[in-house]
Amino acid sequence: MTNRDKKSGRNVKSGPITINAHEKGKDFITETELEELVQGTKKCRHRWRDTAMLRVMFWHGLRVSELCNLRRSDLDFKSGQLFVRRVKGGLSTHQPLRGDELRALKRYLKERSSSAFPWVFITERGEQFTRHGVSYLLRVISERSSLPFPGHPHMLRHGCGYALANRGRDTRLIQDYLGHRDIKHTTRYTRTASARFERAWD
16 A cells, blocks of 8 residues: 655555454344344245244354355254364354254255255256355345345354353353364453443443
8 A cells, every 4th residue: 555645745555444353343143143143034035944044143153154065964953963063173063052052953854845955045947156245145135124234254253153142151161162273263252242331330
């Protein structure tokens, strides 16, 4: 980046401006905003698929690639567990499925067309979702919801981290739950979670 020095009149190169994570604008959704997004799926052709995708992404903090690669064999309805296979060398774990997730997943899998693919979430053509496809779908859903801003997939992952931090969960648990290799990527949630400041004036 080049700027003109007012005194000398010369062009002066300046380095890139770095912004810390806590200085950026809001890049997550809250649990309330998740429900607003879910309301937007009522206007979609594949309501239960889209609802299940949103809930699974949020409550398990999935990256888009992790959602796309989710397999039918990763679901265990009998035990109410989901095997989350993390990418980037993260910790893969079995995580409990919430009631709202289970209901949406069962409705979706009951009505979806048969497919030779092992993936949980498939497109209208019976194919595996791509990163672009998930991003586009979320943008469409957010436009049909009452959210005042456009949604993108990573907002759901960040929303999961903040939801855990606001429940008072410790940093190490959140790190393992989200599959972070480096804990410095997790501290953003515990440092800036609103619950941390609730008793600041008591």
